[in-house]
Amino acid sequence: MSSAFDVLWVEKYRPRSLKDIVNQEDIVKRLMKFVEERNMPHLLFAGPAGTGKTTAAHALARDLYGEGYKQFVLELNASDERGINVIREKVKEFARSRTPPGIPFKIIILDEADNMTSDAQQALRRLMELYSASTRFILIANYPSKIIDPIQSRCAFFRFQPLKKEDVVERLRFIAENEGVDYEEEALETIYEISEGDMRKAINILQSAAALGRVTVDSVFKVVGMARPREVRDMLKAALDGEFEAARTMLRRIMIEYGLSGEDIVRQIHKEIFGNELKIPEEQRVLIADYLGEIHYRLVEGSDDDIQLTAFLAWLTVLGRHAS
Amino acid sequence: MTRRLPWVIKYRPKRIDEVVNQDKAKQALIPWIEAWASGRKPAKRAALLYGPPGVGKTSLVEAIAKEYGFQLVELNASDYRRDVDIKRIVGSAARKRPLYGRGLIILLDEIDGIAPREDAGGLRALLEVIKETENPIVMTANDPWKEQLRPLRDAVLLVEFRQLATGHIVRLLERICKAERLYCEKDALKYIAEKSMGDVRAAINDLEAVAEGYGKVTLSLVKALVRGRDKSIDLWRTLNSIYYAKYAWQAKKAVTSSEEDYETLLAWLNDNTHRKYKEPEDLYRAYDALSRASLFLARAKYRGHWSMLSYVFDLMGPGVAFARVKGQVARERFSYPERIKLMAQLRQVRETREALAGKLAERILASRATIKREVIPFLTAIFRNSQDPTVPARIALGYNMTREEVKLLAGARAEEILKAAERIRKARPGEEGEKAVREERQAKPAGLDAFLGLGSRGGIAPGKGASRPQRSTRRRGRRRGSS
Ligand SMILES: Nc1ncnc2c1ncn2[C@@H]1O[C@H](COP(=O)(O)OP(=O)(O)O)[C@@H](O)[C@H]1O
Ligand SMILES: Nc1ncnc2c1ncn2[C@@H]1O[C@H](COP(=O)(O)OP(=O)(O)O)[C@@H](O)[C@H]1O
Ligand SMILES: [Mg+2]
Ligand SMILES: [Mg+2]
Secondary structure: OOOOOOOOHHHHOOOOOHHHOOOOHHHHHHHHHHHHHOOOOEEEEEOOOOOOHHHHHHHHHHHHHOHHHHHHEEEEEOOOOOHHHHHHHHHHHHHHOOOOOOOOOEEEEEEOHHHOOHHHHHHHHHHHHHOOOOEEEEEEEOOHHHOOHHHHOOEEEEEOOOOOHHHHHHHHHHHHHHHOOOEOHHHHHHHHHHHOOOHHHHHHHHHHHHHHOOEOHHHHHHHHHHOOOHHHHHHHHHHHOOOHHHHHHHHHHHHHHHOOOHHHHHHHHHHHHOOOOOOOOHHHHHHHHHHHHHHHHHHHOOOOHHHHHHHHHHHHHHHHHHHO | OOOOOOHHHHOOOOOHHHOOOOHHHHHHHHHHHHHHHOOOOOOOOEEEEEOOOOOOHHHHHHHHHHHHOEEEEEEOHHHOOOHHHHHHHHHHHHHOOOOOOOEEEEEEOOHHHHOOOOOOHHHHHHHHHHHHOOOOEEEEEOOOOOHHHHHHHHHOEEEEOOOOOHHHHHHHHHHHHHHOOOEEOHHHHHHHHHHHOOOHHHHHHHHHHHHHHHOEEOHHHHHHHOOOOOOOOOHHHHHHHHHOOOOHHHHHHHHHOOOOOHHHHHHHHHHHHHHHOOOHHHHHHHHHHHHHHHHHHHHHHHHOOHHHHHHHHHHHOHHHHOOOOOOOOOOOOOOOOHHHHHHHHHHHHHHHHHHHHHHHHHHHOOOHHHHHHHHHHHHHHHHHHOOOOHHHHHHHHHOOOOHHHHHHHHHHHHHHHHHHHHHHHHHOOOOHHHHHHHHHHOOOHHHHHHHOOOOOOOOOOOOOOOOOHHHHHHHHHHHHHHO
């Protein structure tokens, strides 16, 4: 910890080579085979968040092409690219660029591909065909069922499993030792329980808890609470206590202070509803989730953030009053 | 016959405390003027006083000038529509030294007229003048939320004036009656005040008209003579017609005959319904109606189902009107939608958040959406709660974060962390760790400059910061420190 600059540990401890990837043995073995043969089909990596999909794609490319691998890789993220036309242009451009020595193809990593509409995926399928001579796609998705069949049938499929407890704890211990973190063994298990096999989350929790001091079971819970603006909880409480005006003011403050969108806030509220910090009768949690779902739907349809959430708070005020 | 002064002029407030029922506006405006008076130019060189007509905007500026010893130079901005005129006339006043007193206040009254859609040049000229002015510029407007005024809104101190409460207007009218030795029935004054809908100028004019004609002011006279103000159905009236509607068609008509677009009207309803309805159940029904109105509007807009608009009207008008089942309409004053102010601020934080997410996405290898959801919350926790400020400071350096980004993550702790970062950087220039990180990510020095306040991004005037780096750094630091 003596360096002047620091980065997030999820970045620092990302395995650079296939051999450093924890768990996922079968997958790693098959991928290493591609490296050995210097050939591969299109690949589809599917599985929950933080299980090493993106890591594996980059590690594979590095193992294939060596240190300067990035020049032979086009990284796209379907959630961030503006539509299939942009993707098409980038792919076209990339296909024209220099080919790596000794390997007849370049790699296109298309992350979060399940966020593409099925129309866009159809167009993608045509792209995969068009450039199959010189490129290989690695498609990454959380939910493989959202990838259309014609694409699935063109890819070798890899299902990533949530990481097992001993793997996560082992990795956390390794990082903690390396960073000189003072920790309680039990805390690492708690981190695993909370992160449910999502390594990105586990490492983020470890780093945040370490920033508070000694990593203990308590500090882990504390930091997980901190990662959600407590103002969201306060806002819900105010509304349930009949303080509609106060809740409304808090809503605006949250929007400004954290730059959250309506959907971000809905997501935060959703976490709070089933969290244990919000003390309300159990049956109310379901009612709230139900109405929140309705509000979420209205937001997704493009209606106004502020109006929707204000309506939600007004509804909560009534609910709170009936309960008391 | 001696020529008499119209009462609105004769009874103009002469002192600040004679401008009644505008305490919030005073609290915002007076410290700003005091800063000028003491020779410290505030960050915003112009103020925009906004609110409906006849609520004391011009009066307050005049009273302030008098009490603080400023010379008031009043220019009617809507006379100079052309940008060259604005530059010449307003610009020369802006540079002028005062003939007497502490300084000049330049008053541009009713600037609503200055920026018609076709003619953005006038506004641009005005913005330039504001940037360079040596004297405080105060503007007034009825409706500052017109899209074309957006650049102006961002550049000025916004001061809201609300319509006056009926009671305050009645007291002002009573004072005039007394001074004029006029027989006035209290109920008559109340009637005038109510009909004026918060516009004092209108109320005083009505009073004068009745008094002039009949020498006394009684309820039966005013009922016969004073009609509601015939401002073509404006917002205040639209809102009132909705909140007080007896029949569904009245409420619907109020919406459909309003000159405002539906989004503006929705924003007004969203920000005023909670002032008017106080029963939780009424409020819930009203906001749920607005929420559905907004949903139907989205369907109309984004999917081209324009026939859905009809339901938007139903829900905004009758939906809100008949949501009130239990309570009375409260007597609170209307306010301009904060939301529109909010949107401007929101735009800025969201841009910062987006930029930070983009930066992190490249390095953490995930989408911006994932970064916002999974990573930024933990960064926020580290920045706000770490025991040692150098921990977040090193991370800020590691990701070339800008001041704004650090502020977003750290909230109140931003200064402490920025200072720590500066100390670290000074103490160990070009050290190993830095080099390693830089190589790893193909460093972009521009970000680092911006971080230290040296770059053009985030400077007070885009493009200017780079040429005067020292100055902009210092100034920005100070402003933050004092806020
Ligand atoms: N199998 C793994 N072995 C080691 N580290 C992992 C593994 N999976 C995830 N990680 C850690 O979690 C972070 C996120 O992993 P990533 O590959 O981006 O997940 P995703 O499956 O969501 O693409 C990585 O930076 C790495 O630090
Ligand atoms: N808040 C107020 N307190 C006292 N008098 C007021 C107030 N607002 C308006 N008036 C009266 O109404 C007249 C018009 O006010 P003015 O300041 O010109 O309104 P605006 O500039 O907001 O349109 C003034 O001459 C004054 O007599
Ligand atoms: Mg990923
Ligand atoms: Mg005026």
